[in-house]
Amino acid sequence: MAVVELFRALGDPNRLEIIKRLSTGKPYTINTVTSGLDISRQGARKHLQILVDSRLVMLETKGRDTRVSLNQKRFDEGKAFILDIERRWDQRLEALRSVVESD
């Protein structure tokens, strides 16, 4: 299930912080998007790689530095999962309501 990998990737404060930064749409490099994370460069790089592996983030080498960007589409899969859960749940409430009303 691809959505598991997505949630897994989002389930870390450093990675979520990277995602937040990228969501602004400002141009980022590996260096800038991981700056100030209170872990080493290599630690941050690993988190970034997890985001890349989960297809939430894309890298593009550009001379000396590497451009980092968000793959917005990927979020839709997570959104779809949550919406589906909520929809089913709402159906349950609806079913419950109709039973009550049939009395």
Add this chain to the structure above:
Amino acid sequence: MAVVELFRALGDPNRLEIIKRLSTGKPYTINTVTSGLDISRQGARKHLQILVDSRLVMLETKGRDTRVSLNQKRFDEGKAFILDIERRWDQRLEALRSVVESD
């Protein structure tokens, strides 16, 4: 950040399966909601506890067995996060578009 814990809890196939089952709204006990997960009862119980700790799931002891239910509200926090990311990103696209149009 509470949303990290939420995503973290969702980032496991067994836990996601439990969530899916609960979303149907059918009544479940610890036993029934974890049945057939291909791990031991205690293993499944640990996953369930993680869902409880993340406030996605609620337990209520009822005699010999324990009723398990979904806390639908909690999903809204995850949805809100994703929607926020997407909104920011769309704003970026919008800003980009207006720059192009100003030429």
Add this chain to the structure above:
DNA sequence: ATAATATGCAACCATTTAGTTGCATAAAAA
């Protein structure tokens, strides 16, 4: 009363994860 069922608690183990440090290299700046 006895047996079966649904659960809890704790110890343990293997693997994964999050983090580090050290070293290497190509591109850009001085």
Add this chain to the structure above:
DNA sequence: TTTTTATGCAACTAAATGGTTGCATATTAT
């Protein structure tokens, strides 16, 4: 051309995670 900057790769460690087994206990069914 020398130095700085942005990056990569690999080895290592500590802690967390996912899983197990064994044993205990209260409730329900026979």
